[in-house]
Amino acid sequence: MAIKHQKGLSLIELMIAMLLGLVVIAAVIEIFLGAQQMYRIQDAKSRIQENGRYAMQVLSQNVMDAGYYGCATRSGIEVTNTLNSNNNYLWDFATAIEGKEATGNNNWNPAMDPAITQPLSGSDVITIRSIREPTAQVTNHPGGNPPGSANIQVNSGNGLQAGDIVMVTDCQDAAIFQISAGNPNTSGSIPHNTGAGTPGNATQELGKNYENGWINRIQTQSFYIRQNPRQVSALYRRISNGNAEELVEGVESMQLRYGVDEDVDGGADRYLTANNIGNWNNVVSVQIELLLFSLQENLTVDGPQTYLFDGNNVVANDNRIREVFTRTITLRNRTP
Numbered sequence: 591m592a593i594k595h596q597k598g599l600s601l602i603e604l605m606i607a608m609l610l611g612l613v614v615i616a617a618v619i620e621i622f623l624g625a626q627q628m629y630r631i632q633d634a635k636s637r638i639q640e641n642g643r644y645a646m647q648v649l650s651q652n653v654m655d656a657g658y659y660g661c662a663t664r665s666g667i668e669v670t671n672t673l674n675s676n677n678n679y680l681w682d683f684a685t686a687i688e689g690k691e692a693t694g695n696n697n698w699n700p701a702m703d704p705a706i707t708q709p710l711s712g713s714d715v716i717t718i719r720s721i722r723e724p725t726a727q728v729t730n731h732p733g734g735n736p737p738g739s740a741n742i743q744v745n746s747g748n749g750l751q752a753g754d755i756v757m758v759t760d761c762q763d764a765a766i767f768q769i770s771a772g773n774p775n776t777s778g779s780i781p782h783n784t785g786a787g788t789p790g791n792a793t794q795e796l797g798k799n800y801e802n803g804w805i806n807r808i809q810t811q812s813f814y815i816r817q818n819p820r821q822v823s824a825l826y827r828r829i830s831n832g833n834a835e836e837l838v839e840g841v842e843s844m845q846l847r848y849g850v851d852e853d854v855d856g857g858a859d860r861y862l863t864a865n866n867i868g869n870w871n872n873v874v875s876v877q878i879e880l881l882l883f884s885l886q887e888n889l890t891v892d893g894p895q896t897y898l899f900d901g902n903n904v905v906a907n908d909n910r911i912r913e914v915f916t917r918t919i920t921l922r923n924r925t926p
Contacts, residue, residue, distance in 0.1 A: 634884035634911050638840070642882050642915040645825050645838040649716075650919045652811055653876050657686030657923040658720040660804060661761035670765040670797050672782070673755070674789040679703040680810050680830055681755070681789055683719050683766055687873055687921065689846055689864035690715035699865035706812055707834050710823055713815040714846040714864065716876070721757055721806035724749030728758065729778075731801045738765065738796030742780040744805060750774045753787050755830060758796070760803035765796040780805070788831060813837075815844055822885065842881045842912070845900045849875030849918070856925040874924040877916070884911040 662669060673681045690698040696711045706715055726748035734740030742758060750756065754769045767782040768791055774780045784791050810830050818824045818836050825841040828834040848867055849858025851874045858875045867873065881899050887910055894906040899914050906912060 630886060631889050631911065634886050634889055635913070638882045638884060638911065638913045641838045641840055642880060642913060645841060645880055645882075646878070646915055646917050648827075648837060649813060649878055650917060652718050652720075652813070653687070653716070653878075653919040654922050655720045656718040656921050659683075659757060659764065659808070660721055660725075660759055660806060662757065662759040662764035663923050664761075667759070667761070668763050669757075670763070672765060672767045672791050672793050672796065674792050676766075676789075676792075678789065679705045679717070681766075683757075683808060683810075685870050686719050686923070687876070688717050688870045689848065689867075691846075691864035691866075693865060705810075705828065705831070706814055707828065708816045710815040710817065710843075713843045715812060715814040716844075716846055717810060717812040719808070719810050721808045724807065726750065726805050728760075728800050728803045728805060731799050731803075733799040734794075736793075736795040738798050738800070739782075739794035742782070742800065742805065744774070744778050744780060746776055746778040748775055748778065750780065750805075750807065754807050755809070756780075756805050757808045758800045758803055758805040760800050763798060765800070766808060767791050767796065813844070815841055825880075838882075840882050840885055842883050843899070844881075845879040847877040848873045849877070851924070873921065875918055875920045877918045880915045882913055882915065886910070 657663065671681070671683060675681060690700060690702055692712050692714050693699045698715065702709060709715055726744040728742055728744055730743035732740045750769060751774065752769050752771050755766065756769060757764055757766050768787045768789065770781050770783040770786040770791060772779060772781055782791055782796070783794055812828045814826055815823055816826050816834070818839060822839055823842050824836050825838040825844070826834045827837055847861040847863060849861050850867065850872050851857060852859040852872070856874060861877055879900060887908060889911045890909045894909060895912055896903060896905050897912050897914060
């Protein structure tokens with residue numbers, strides 16, 4: 591009997607084979623898309639974690655240092671601020687920390703100072719004042735007439751430059767002034783004449799001879815949320831009257847509470863918003879709450895994310911991932 595060999599496939603067999611192939615391809619595509627989406631989600635979460643940790647690190651370090659003036663931090667030391675407009679927001683070094691509470695659409699209480707440029711509505715602002723590097727020892731200060739008007743002498747290579755706002759102290763008294771001219775990093779000579787710089791000095795007189803004292807740059811730093819050039823909200827810092835600099839992209843909001851010491855025992859008795867602080871010298875700690883979001887969209891496939899922020903349950907208005915970071919920081923110079 592002759593054996594018949596199959597030649598080709600029937601139409602039904604071909605259609606079944608094509609269907610099975612399509613099922614396999616669809617499964618492979620589904621696995622690939624799922625893996626890709628998982629990668630996007632994990633990558634976004636990693637970036638949020640990294641940005642959140644960095645933002646908190648910068649804020650925590652600066653809040654802890656608020657009011658640090660070297661040995662002039664000690665209570666009872668008289669600080670002479672010789673700057674013009676020394677009660678201006680940027681030069682009011684008698685107030686180590688203060689904030690602005692967002693109370694409405696483009697509204698803050700206390701009122702926003704023009705030094706805070708383009709703040710994002712609905713987010714709080716915090717300002718911190720302290721001395722910073724570099725540090726240089728005073729080798730000679732002849733005093734002059736009136737007292738303390740002569741140039742302060744330090745070693746060269748000190749890192750200071752004309753225009754810097756500085757504090758000099760001998761641990762008994764202190765004075766704040768602006769370096770008015772020259773190149774103190776090279777010459778080691780620090781003039782503090784009137785009529786130069788912003789804000790400039792109201793007087794050359796520092797009140798005394800600060801020989802063997804120490805001199806440091808002193809700064810006002812403000813932290814707040816604003817839109818960056820890519821129209822993404824970010825954490826910004828402005829140092830004194832310099833340009834605001836972007837620190838961390840993807841920060842949607844910052845909310846702050848201030849721990850107030852009401853019984854002078856060094857501990858916080860109540861946490862209040864900035865608009866309820868009567869005396870900023872009573873603030874001993876700060877609670878910071880940051881809301882960060884992913885720069886990538888379409889990550890929450892089950893719908894907008896719900897999260898707890900500033901004491902409220904919030905439903906996101908998009909499909910980005912959000913995460914809340916919180917920390918309470920103690921002001922080291924306000925506690926025993």
